[in-house]
Amino acid sequence: MGANVARRLIAFPCAGERLAATLDEAPGSTGLLIVSGGNELRVGAHRGMALLAQRIAAAGWPVFRYDRRGIGDSAGENRGFADSGADLAAAAAAFRAEAPGVSRILGFGNCDAATTLALFHQTASIDALLLANPWLAESEGDTPPPAAVRARYAERLRDPSQWLRLLRGQVDLGKLARGVRSLARPRSRGLIDQVAASVANSEVPITLLLARRDNTAIACADAWRGRAFDAVRGRIPVLEHDTASHSFARAADAEWLHARVREALG
Template sequence: MSRLHLTFECREQRCGATLDSAPGTTGLLIVSGGNEIRAGAFNGQSQLAAEIARAGFPVFRFDRRGIADSEGTNRGFRRSGRDIAAALLAFRAIAPQVQRVVAFGNCDAASALMLAGGAECDALVLSNPWTIDESEDSTPPPAAIRSRYAQKLKSPQELARLLSGGVDLKKLSRGMVKAMRPRSIPSSLADQMKSGLDSFGGPVRFLLAEADRTAQVFAERWDADDDRIARCPGADHAFSDGEARAWLRARLLETLRAYRVK
């Protein structure tokens, strides 16, 4: 396995990219979420790429236009379809043995892949998809509040604070009222993502970090009976702790192995 830093063009603007090479004919395209550089939060995507490549699957990462090493203007995740398409073409060109590509995106990168109808990739792994419209306020949704209180009730320290009078009961009661509210209403973004995904014919897998607010909102706004959803207990948004990272890597390798060319 070796790591190659390269550039490719998207609409006559140069974008930075990295290939972790491997001999496999099925590859992983990692799409960065938010305004993250292609290394990911806490360098997590860089580490993940190396681990996946060591298992035999080439991995391509890139900075969309206006981010990090890439030229141009940052147009946001809603308008990143051309960036993903250009990265896919570059991946296939630099690793010509690759016949199938699994795309992985976290947060609004997952949303971008859904909005783009899979962006001409062969399979999708979508973690913690972002479904919150720009017009929504920052108040945590009922699911997030319920999850927070459930974690507190498992903590001996928090129970001791409650019994000793160290908890603001007025604040607690307001939180409990919010927690009992009905599920979050659907968002127009979630509807658009569903419509985009409906046009995709390949395999799809959703990965949700159970301690993450973004994942909790998605779960409220998506079909609860969707058997494509897998949940990682206690994981944060970036799957940053050791067990969560191992869980994420295992799920990606399962998809790559299931969809590799035989």
């Protein structure tokens, strides 16, 4: 970290439990609130969120990361992202209390952390959103979302070597059959409609980030083209990066993500 940057461990209350957080201090009046996806700790996959926080704070913006209930160092029951609105609101309040110079909060999350922000940012009074690869699809077992399956099949149908593999018996027909069956499953509209309604009713700036070849991003892009998002599609910019890395783990991907975060911080 930069010479003038300090990192503090913090505990704050949420629904009768104690949650753990990390604050990278900096003098900026805009702060970055990082929400962790899945069951990841606040350090992030490959320490990606900790490294991002370090760089952003060194550039002058304070950064707050936390573990929701039942994850990492936080007490309580892990009820998943769909029941984490109270955690987000408590984290935003703790950020403001611990960094009183912050007057504006940018919320950033990847995968279902982005979905958490989309659903609950208004009750947490978050001022702007940067949503990476939001989770908008339901999948079963190890089968990717249908939109991702369609994209993979379209890519392979254009590749002569894949036809040769099929003729030689080198294709797992059982896996192929499961993929084809997944295309026939009706899309779950519940989560898509909830997110669409929430962002449509929001007045804060929102930017969507997609890792173009990631399965979750492919499913999100497919949902984004649907009728549910007609009301907001024209006012929410979508920025795509040509990678299959869901967590922007490669050096070039991390640099792209860092640049987008700094742009959003202003």
